[in-house]
Amino acid sequence: MEQKLKDKVVVITGTTSGIGAGMAKLFAAHGAKVVGSGRRQEKGEAVVKEIIDNGGEATFVRTDVLDQEQLQNLIDTAVNKYGRIDILVNNAAYEPTKVFAENTYDDYRKVIDTNLGSYIMASIYALKYMREQKSGKILNINSVTAEQVVPGVGMYAIAKAGITNLTKIIALEYAKEGIRCNEVNPGLIMAGAFEDPAVREWAHDAIVNGTPVGRLGTVEEIANAALYLLSDEADFVNGTSFYIDGGRRLI
Numbered sequence: 001m002e003q004k005l006k007d008k009v010v011v012i013t014g015t016t017s018g019i020g021a022g023m024a025k026l027f028a029a030h031g032a033k034v035v036g037s038g039r040r041q042e043k044g045e046a047v048v049k050e051i052i053d054n055g056g057e058a059t060f061v062r063t064d065v066l067d068q069e070q071l072q073n074l075i076d077t078a079v080n081k082y083g084r085i086d087i088l089v090n091n092a093a094y095e096p097t098k099v100f101a102e103n104t105y106d107d108y109r110k111v112i113d114t115n116l117g118s119y120i121m122a123s124i125y126a127l128k129y130m131r132e133q134k135s136g137k138i139l140n141i142n143s144v145t146a147e148q149v150v151p152g153v154g155m156y157a158i159a160k161a162g163i164t165n166l167t168k169i170i171a172l173e174y175a176k177e178g179i180r181c182n183e184v185n186p187g188l189i190m191a192g193a194f195e196d197p198a199v200r201e202w203a204h205d206a207i208v209n210g211t212p213v214g215r216l217g218t219v220e221e222i223a224n225a226a227l228y229l230l231s232d233e234a235d236f237v238n239g240t241s242f243y244i245d246g247g248r249r250l251i
């Protein structure tokens with residue numbers, strides 16, 4: 001099999017489950033040295049073990065992205081271990097359900113700081129090294145929610161809309177320094193909350209009628225899109241939002 005990320009040092013936030021775990025496994029199968037992260041140590045270590053058992057290379061660094069020292073440490077650990085950071089994938093997210101006016105100050109801080117703040121700060125920490133290297137790629141796992149607002153997850157949607165401009169500004173300011181930045185915008189995916197059958201039943205109409213393709217997407221479909229954007233084949237792709245949503249944003 002052609003290895004599209006051979007020897008690339010890849011840091012991913014939130015590899016303890018879902019799309020982050022799926023990307024970690026796929027990227028490692030494509031030759032990447034994966035530095036995964038998250039708060040749930042056991043789950044993170046289990047993903048690393050699976051990668052190593054399959055002949056890949058991976059490390060887990062326990063990280064709460066709301067803690068700046070831990071977030072900086074995640075990036076520094078990759079560079080200290082491998083001498084460089086080729087790719088940062090911002091993926092960690094928190095999506096509580098609450099109508100807009102019921103959010104408290106603490107709700108607002110947690111949602112915005114997790115979903116947007118951590119993407120901003122991890123990018124700043126990684127760019128320091130990428131600019132010295134004169135190469136690097138940042139991929140933001142965004143959401144269809146960046147474009148399509150639905151009731152009950154407004155604070156999350158505000159953060160996700162911000163990620164699109166984060167993607168554009170990095171793409172614009174650092175392209176001449178050999179750095180690319182893009183985002184993947186998943187629709188409804190069989191991961192996170194949708195792993196719960198009760199949530200799938202509650203969201204049946206959104207999945208079947210609110211998505212032209214009429215089904216949930218898979219973790220593999222998102223991971224493959226991410227792999228393409230991070231491969232050399234996509235060197236001319238910069239500042240793009242890649243919607244993998246079965247057409248959901250069109251409804």
Ligand SMILES: NC(=O)c1ccc[n+]([C@@H]2O[C@H](COP(=O)([O-])OP(=O)(O)OC[C@H]3O[C@@H](n4cnc5c(N)ncnc54)[C@H](OP(=O)(O)O)[C@@H]3O)[C@@H](O)[C@H]2O)c1
Nearest residue numbers: 014016017018019038039040064065092093143189191192
């Ligand atoms: N599933 C969908 O339908 C869907 C749709 C659109 C977009 N997305 C996006 O896809 C990405 C992955 O989501 P998912 O569906 O795979 O959900 P998931 O399985 O719940 O994964 C979320 C990840 O974020 C990590 N995380 C959350 N808060 C964190 C914190 N404070 N510090 C460190 N890590 C933290 C979690 O790790 P710990 O809990 O171990 O810390 C976990 O690994 C997110 O950006 C999400 O917005 C998903």
